[in-house]
Amino acid sequence: METPYFLFKPKILVQNYLEFENLCQRCFPSFKICYSVKTNSFSGVIKTLTKLGSSFEVASLNEMKLVPKKFVVFNGPCKTEEELKIAIKNKFLINVDSKSEINKIYNLARGNNLEIGLRVSFKESKFGFDEKQLIDMVDYAVSKNLSVSCIHFHQGTQMNLSEYKANLDKLSIFIYFLDKKGIKLKYIDIGGGFPDKVQLKNLSLNLENYFNAINQYLSKFNLTIILEPGRNLVCDAFELITQVNVIKENFGRTYAVLDAGINLLPKITLSTYKFSKLNKENLNPKNKTSQRGEYILAGPLLFSNDILGKFFGNLKEGDLIKIENVGAYCYNLAWELSYKKPRIVAEKN
Ligand SMILES: Cc1ncc(COP(=O)(O)O)c(C=O)c1O
Incomplete structure (x- = not known):
């Protein structure tokens, strides 16, 4: 999706x-x-x-x-x-x-x-x-x-x-x-x-x-x-699913650049967001392309403050990240800056 x-x-x-x-x-x-x-x-x-x-x-x-x-x-x-x-x-x-x-x-x-x-x-x-x-x-x-x-x-x-x-x-x-x-x-x-x-x-x-x-x-x-x-x-009735589009390193840090940032998760909502990886890690060491470590989760905007938090674990490009506790104010406050507001998909009962 x-x-x-x-x-x-x-x-x-x-x-x-x-x-x-x-x-x-x-x-x-x-x-x-x-x-x-x-x-x-x-x-x-x-x-x-x-x-x-x-x-x-x-x-x-x-x-x-x-x-x-x-x-x-x-x-x-x-x-x-x-x-x-x-x-x-x-x-x-x-x-x-x-x-x-x-x-x-x-x-x-x-x-x-x-x-x-x-x-x-x-x-x-x-x-x-x-x-x-x-x-x-x-x-x-x-x-x-x-x-x-x-x-x-x-x-x-x-x-x-x-x-x-x-x-x-x-x-x-x-x-x-x-x-x-x-x-x-x-x-x-x-x-x-x-x-x-x-x-x-x-x-x-x-x-x-x-x-x-x-x-x-x-x-x-x-x-x-x-x-x-x-x-x-x-607040907890919504999650945001986002993808790691780019892994990059500079100034001694590793960034995972996601396709969602402060355009969808502004700080003024005062909610604490929780990040986890959706896809299971491939345990076969031969196939392992991700690296364990500390990743700075950054958004896609051309703003230097477009940073969401930190992630400790294994990440690679294409991984999906689930962000919890995003139901309050995030959608209504979302900016259409460079990107459109995302769809809302309802989970089947
Ligand atoms: C008048 C009024 N009522 C209710 C609310 C909802 O507040 P909360 O989401 O903190 O319950 C707000 C939020 O700004 C408000 O201004």
């Missing part, structure tokens, strides 16, 4: 989703799982999750077109009128990011009452409202006949537990304050940020630790918890 290509493993996605959902059922009396479409918007992922009953979180018109129009959360700082119109028509939960957006929704809703969410940030960022603004924004929304039914707070990605807890603590104090002010919410949308399996293992943690933290800080409010997982569901 022509390389490079992504291999989608639906069974793993199903297993990850069911594990996530079972844990939600055990921990939260009321919850909604809204998969973050931006993490990997391959149609096979959306179809598999739809069959399993997942809801979705979208951030653009493009993403809206990919998901069934049931309970959908619409996030983002740059919503257009066209997107807002579709979101209003299909009763998406719009997590409002700015005062300008409130005005647009008011105009588009023509004064009709709508439920909205508001995004809060506890540290400086381009997202949502700071705490003080948000209190005023609730009143402003009400003056525009919009009821605030949700507070949205997304912490970041690959969150470690202590930071996650510290943020939940701030969120719980904030929601307590809103409650005392008579602002009655239906939902707390805690966004995504749950680490992938590899990262959880590295941190010696599991999902339950994160869900227990959510309960510790938020269960007292008796609200529906919205979760927007991305990488935790898809």
Whole structure:
């Protein structure tokens, strides 16, 4: 098969989703799982999750077109009128990011009452409202006949537990304050940020630790918890298969140049990729053309930082390398630089 290509493993996605959902059922009396479409918007992922009953979180018109129009959360700082119109028509939960957006929704809703969410940030960022603004924004929304039914707070990605807890603590104090002010919410949308399996293992943690933290800080409010997982569901459900096209030596080092590099595996995904050789080593010493040693795995781009990692073992030109843990952000962030985005092939059940 022509390389490079992504291999989608639906069974793993199903297993990850069911594990996530079972844990939600055990921990939260009321919850909604809204998969973050931006993490990997391959149609096979959306179809598999739809069959399993997942809801979705979208951030653009493009993403809206990919998901069934049931309970959908619409996030983002740059919503257009066209997107807002579709979101209003299909009763998406719009997590409002700015005062300008409130005005647009008011105009588009023509004064009709709508439920909205508001995004809060506890540290400086381009997202949502700071705490003080948000209190005023609730009143402003009400003056525009919009009821605030949700507070949205997304912490970041690959969150470690202590930071996650510290943020939940701030969120719980904030929601307590809103409650005392008579602002009655239906939902707390805690966004995504749950680490992938590899990262959880590295941190010696599991999902339950994160869900227990959510309960510790938020269960007292008796609200529906919205979760927007991305990488935790898809990261290990994809592999990338790439070929060693060139073995070369210079400056005392040996390079294996692959047909996939940082164009497909950018560092900003924050995933830890795992490399292994797909084809078995030919054990007949007469046929042995590969050499045991340390290889620098380089990509094909004409950029000197196009380096993926190291490989210890035997490699020769034509060998196939399997790269694991590439399901989150790699495909959606892939650059079409010199090369096209690769195909995604789904593994048969
Ligand atoms: C608002 C929002 N929700 C959910 C996610 C998914 O995050 P993760 O893949 O870390 O679960 C993101 C990622 O950027 C996000 O911005």
